[in-house]
Amino acid sequence: MGNSLDAGQDAEVTDARREFAEELKSARELHEPRQLSQEALARLVRTSKSTLSRVETCKGSIPPELPAKLDEVLGTDGKFKRLSEEIVARSFPSLYRRRMALERSAIAIREWSPTIVPGLFQTADYARVLFKGSVPRAGEDEVAAHVRSRLTRQNVLLGDTPPDVSVVLCESVLHRRLCSREILRKQLKALLEAGERPTVRVQVLPLDAAAHLFSDWPVTLITAPTHQTSVCVENFKTAGIVDEPDHVRTALRTYDELTSEALSARESARLIATQMESLS
Template sequence: MTSETRVDASGLDARERFAQDLRTARELHPEGPLSQTELARRARTSKTTVSRVENGVGPVPPTLPVLFDQIFRTDGHFKRLYEEAVASSFPALYRRRMALEKTAVAVWEWSPTIVPGLFQTGAYARTIFRQGDTRAGESEIAALVGARLARQDLLRGAAPPEVRLVLCESVLSNRVGTAEVMRDQLATLLVHADRPTTRVQILPLDSDAHLLNDSPLTLLTSAQHQLFACVEAFRTAAIIEDPEHVRGAVRAYDELTSEALSARDSAALIREKLDTW
């Protein structure tokens, strides 16, 4: 356990609490104690998997937390522990960015290369993670994909943030995975574009050069109206809080949106590109 891993009053981190709470929930099931075999049957998994989860061996399969919450009627408890456990596996800077994102009232994204994580399908995300680490095991990849998809819950909540997404037109043509993966991803972008709180715009390839040519950018507005600029490069990231630098990032983003296609024309272009895959 690293010094940055969050623990509760008992000294347990989220993964250890998940294991302990699962054992407790199984043993104190209102209809009588459940064996690992019976829990595995209800969760449509194997007894070996349940045993590994209860003993804290390896990552929790991403499909199980929601099923455990359904079986034990725990109102999202296991899902929250799972998300916390996965988040704790990321470096501190990424954990802070995810925490800011989760409580933001506005999320503005720009990407010149790929569809950002908040809008990715599972297959698209899996391809990116697999390309990023060809030696990673399937359970590790599955945990990463599950954590990425869990971030998208904030878009489906009762009070979702105001979301703006600007993509370079090349993102619609850059192959990530199979043609089917691309078709599904572009169709999902259109679903996001239909949300009343989300605006999706495409920056045409023939647009003038700009300050963010090669740099993805996320602007997060907190509930206290504080602005943060998140920038990323190869295996590095930074969260900028200095007001002057953040204002510069906002100006650069505004220039992108003014050069980008309208939301309607962007949706038409996405549909056109979807048909080419």
């Protein structure tokens, strides 16, 4: 998903960013039992007055940790977290936005990746290399904005009730030198740490595994609170979401076969650790 913003997207992101700023100013000024100045609120959320001023005037990026702190201090019941997620969602082309919405409310996410570490587990440096490779003419501001968006997407794994996440990676992902040895080593370390979470399972499909339905492209199966599963498939400049029951059942069966053919989570962790150590 390495796409530059077009004029329409840019306007939508600006609108969402302005809404965040206006809601922040309003919540601060209407705070009970008394209005909070920027300086007073900055102390409570452990940031600087200049940072809050830039956020309220839409002149700077929103620090990724700020929305949750604002919700906690201002008692806004997740409003600023939702607004920040909306800013991120609008930064993606419209064909990806339904996927973003599904992801945010999912109770289960199953991912297959034949080529790269999926976005939900990417480090900032790894994400930066991938984006610069896909959009070589992007300026540093655009690259930085993309990386922030990618990291903000990962908040779905950090809530009080995160989805159950299962990831199957082709073994080639561990060896593919898309970046420096150090960046890859740190990415594999992050992947190992992710796999230690109780709601995350990471498995590696060996290189000698048989061909399967998903061989050519990454696939994500996202299960909603209604227990309906959607199949998300991405390719060059395109993305599709499949809801047709027969196709969904076929995709689920294929994913189950992949998890059966893949190394166990423990064996996968050992393999990832071995490859990580070889990069030291």
